[in-house]
Amino acid sequence: MITYEEALKFAVEGEAVFLIGSGFSTGAENALLDNDRHLLIGSDLAKELAELTGMDSGVQLDIVSQEYIDMYGEKQLVDYLKVHYTVERYERYYESLAKIKNLKVYSTNYDNLVEKVCNDCGNKVKGYSIDADIRKVNKDKMVMHLNGYVKDLENDILPDSFRLSHLSYNSMKFFDTPWYSYLIDELYSAKVVFIIGLSFSSDLDIRRIVSGQELRDKVFFVERHDLSEGSRKFLDKYGRVLLCGVQTFLEDLSKVEINGENKKEVYYKTFKKVDRYDNSIEPEDRDVYALFFNGIEKEGIYKKDADRCYETLVNRDKVLDVINDIEQGKSVIIYSDLGNGKSIFVNQIVDLCPKMNFYYLKQVNNQRVLSEIKNFCNDGKEKVLICDPANIYLDILDKFADFDLANVRFILVMRSSMYDNYYNAIYDVIDKMTNAQFINPINLDVLSDKEIEKLDKLILKYGFYGDLAGVFEQRRQEYLRTKCKSRFQNILLYLFESTHIINRFIESIDNINANDDLRRILILAFVSGILELGLNVNDYKILLDIQDIERVIKRNKNCGDIVDVKRGNIAVKSSIIAKELMMKTEIFSRNEVFNVLIAIMNKLDNLYLGSDKYKNVMINLVSCSYLSYVFSYQMESNKFIEYYESVKELNFCKKNLFFWEQYAIVCVNLKQFDRAGRYFRTAYSLAKQRGHLFSAYQIDNHYARYLLENQLYYRKKEGSLAVFIEAHRLLNKNSEIDRIKKNSRYYKYRVARAYKDYYDAFASKYEDSDKDIFLKRCQEMYYSLLRYKRGLGNDEIRKDVRECESALKYILDSENISF
Structure with a gap:
């Protein structure tokens, strides 16, 4: 737990987030000519407006301000607010704010105090309202005004972001903007959080944000000296209380001196050093049971004998080979389906390679990520960066290309379906890492x-x-x-x-006398576990709009058999069972799951610009291969299509190339070829907008599959050769690029498996000249496949590649063509 003195140093170094309320601005004055120039707090503003409108003094601010507008007009209220909340002068102790590097303030106040202080002292900081475009704001130095900002009152009207009148309170809510998810990430990635002058007990919005147990150890409340004992006890639930007042706190801050020579080990927001397991702990039977049946890893399972063989785990054959490659400076991609041992495999690498430092890449907001990457790469220490799941970190990994990677190795971990979806993007990133060498990808699905x-x-x-x-x-x-x-x-x-564990799962769910909230929680827990969404308790509260989630779960005794709730996380006891139940049973109706996912997508659409995690969740929830785990392709086609219809108008989806490509794939899977064709054209149009340097490789492969399957479905011999030629062209369009870049991209061989069916349906009956054209392309694909296989071990060749080879051999053998 950090001390107050350490917290002050972190603040000056720019590692703090400040949440401030009206009590923070008590030492500031406006330019009014009367005796009291202090800025009005919300209750005093309500009283003054009530007096001016002839209403009772106890009327709420949103109501009385709307009455003021109705009586005097919106322009007069705007002028009133400008005069009362534009800061003219302030006490000198506020100047300590200007010494803070990368000041990040979230304020419930309308005034411009922080901005004026910093700008007067030469450390320019800009203020924003919640309607600011999160993609264009300099987040290193900013004050975000959650209820509105006085400097936005420029056109004699109250902007929607100004929470004052009854109408404006209902027009824009902080919880429905990307800034909400961004602030949450900020709080969790900061070293310390100061809450100053905020009416915390009455401000439900802010209290909801900082209610996580993980934040408690780094939250400090700066309160006045005469705070009541009851209020102090209430705040103690959320953090530590400093009864020093604003002035003393800021004076303490001004005394902090940072000596660069005395700084400890570099603190990274983006990278977290891996904690190693204690190999001395003896495993217990219950630890092994927890691993097999709940996926919970206790330290005892990593106990080894004298030969470095685990007592309760299978030593994977490929671990030592990967370690040897890592020690020689090489990197690796590891992928498998759900439940086939990715995490254990990586942990064994870490455990059996004690001389190397391992780090995890973290998904946090960090405006200084380039600076951290530079330090990470240039500190002269050899290290390994684990990216799990790698597909969500591609934007960060892309930035490594500009730095010397001589001391950095990468372990990229992901599900097989995401490896397929992001195959092209992954290798585009790897290609840019000119001094990083990757060995052939490791697939863990099959045990030797x-x-x-x-x-x-x-x-x-x-x-x-x-x-x-x-x-x-x-x-x-x-x-x-x-x-x-x-x-x-x-x-x-x-x-x-x-x-009989699966039966017990079903019985537990059947026995739950579930209200709607509990069923929605369980559905999200199942989906999150199956798709590895990485959601915590706070995310559940946001996405489901249920504030007492822990209580809802714990209130039902049967929930303990299904989900764990601890340390700020909700986790299904077994993701494998969750997948099996969602795919093969009706424990939750399709409509129920469907409605929960659509509601979550609508919520995420307001938040994803402020959170890479939420953006990744949305990607997963429109991925055809991922959704097949939840809905399955055997589901009634109209219902599966309805999901895509319901979300296509979301901001995230409507101009998203990936969404329309996935929508088209679903239509192909369900034999709705007319719609698939339209959606592929939409995807190509969006790809074209990205410029001539953008490769439509993945769309080309799926569109080639669409062409072949459409022709086969309708059994139209007429035009079939032209269709085949176009499909083959698309599959081989990037072959030369792949050869130059030495990428082993196997997508086209998966699609080319259909050549056999095409031969049986059409080509075997072609005239000789047309058949020669067809066979020439089959030979071309076959020789391409043989080149692809070179350098791959037998266990590294995918099943669909083997099937393609068999299909092409069948065609060539049928025509007595030697090879």
């Missing part, structure tokens, strides 16, 4: 025979087998290889069924 043998022993040792416990070792292992296809996810599903 050696890994199966070790896993079999662990399952038997801890009594998880159920009916298989009594059969011979060879039969057990054969079951894992054949029935479970050597995939850890499938093995876990078998274990869940054999121990």
Whole structure:
């Protein structure tokens, strides 16, 4: 826990966020000629306006200000506010604000005190209202006025962002702007938060923002000396209370001197050093159970024997190879489906490579990210940066291209579906890292025979087998290889069924006497767990608009079997079970899930510009492959399409190339080819707007698939050759670029699997000249595939690539063409 003295130093260094209210401005005066020039707090402003309108003194501010407008006009109220809240002079102790680097203030006040003080002292700071475009604001030096800013009163009207009258209070709400999500990220990434002169007990908006347990240790309330004991106890729930008053606090701040020579290790907002596991802790049976069935990693599971073999884990074969490559300065991409061991694999790399420093890339607001990247790359220390999931960090990773990466290695981790969706973008980023060398991607989906043998022993040792416990070792292992296809996810599903855990999940949900709020919480918990959305309790409160979420969950005893609520997070007990239940049962109706997701998308549409996390959530929630986990393609087609119809008008979607591409893919999957064609044209049009340097590689591949499947669906021989030629052209359009960049992009081979069906349906019946044209292109694709396979290990060749090779061989063999 940081001390007050440390907090003051952090503030001067620019590592603090200030939340201020009317009590902060008590030492400022306006230019009025009467005796009392102090700025009015909200209750005093309401009293004055009530007196001027002849209303009772207890009438609320929004009502009495609207009455004032009705009586005297909006211009007169604007003039009144300008005079009363434009600061003319202030006490000298406020000048300490000007020494703060990167001052970030969020104010509930209308006045320009902070801006005037800093500008007078030569440290220019600008004020904004919540309607400011978040993409254009210099967020390093700003005052954000949550209720409106006096300097915005320029046109004799109250802007929508000025929360004063009854109408303006209803027109724009802070919670529906990107600044809300941005402020939350700011609070969590700051080293210290000062709340000064704010009516915290009555300001529900601000109280909601800082209610997270994670913030409590770094929040300081600056309060007056005579604060009541009851009020102090109330504030103690949210942070530490300083009974020093504004003047003393600012005077303390002015005395802080920062000596650069005495600064500790560089503090990064963007990077977090990985904490290593304590290998001395003996594992307990319940720790292993928690790992297998709840996905919870306790330190004991990383206990190793003298040969560095884990007692409760399978040592993955590829870990040591990756470590060897990392020690030689190389980087790696690791991907797999849900539940196939990405996190454990990365943790084993960290644990078995003690000489190297590992860091996680964090998703936080940081205007100085370039400076941090420079320090990170140039400090002379070898390190490894883990990006998990890597697809959400591509904007930050792209910035590394401008720096020397001799001391930096990367581990990029992601789900297979996101690896597919972002394949082109990932390699575009990697291509720019001219001095970073990546080994071939590592897929973790299939366990080797050696890994199966070790896993079999662990399952038997801890009594998880159920009916298989009594059969011979060879039969057990054969079951894992054949029935479970050597995939850890499938093995876990078998274990869940054999121990009746899935049935207990269903019973727990069936037994919940759920109100609507609880069911919405559980749906979001399932979706978040399946799609790795990374949402915390505060995000649930924002997106579902339920403020007492913890109480709603804990009030129902059956919820404890389904979700965990601890340390500010809500997590489903097993993402694998969640996926299985969402795909194959009706524990939540399709309409129910559908309505929750649409409501969340509408909420996110107001917030995503202020939060990279929320932007990533929206990307996931329009990704066709990700949504298939929730809705499944077997779902009634109209309902699946309806989801895209319902969100297409959102700001995030309507000019988003990725959205229209995904919408088109859904239509192809559901054989609605006319609509798919229109949406592909929309995607191409948006791609064209990005300029000639933008590569439409991924759209080209999906559009080629659309051309082939559309022709096959309607079985139209007429025009089929021209369609095939165009589809083949699109698939090979970027082949030369890929060869030069040495990218092993496999997308086109996935699509080219359809060549076999095309041959059987059309080409086998072509005239010789047309057939030669078709076969020549099949040969071209086949030789391209062989070149792609060079340098790949047998286990690195994807299933769809093997299927494509088999399909092309079938065509060439059928025509007796040697190769």
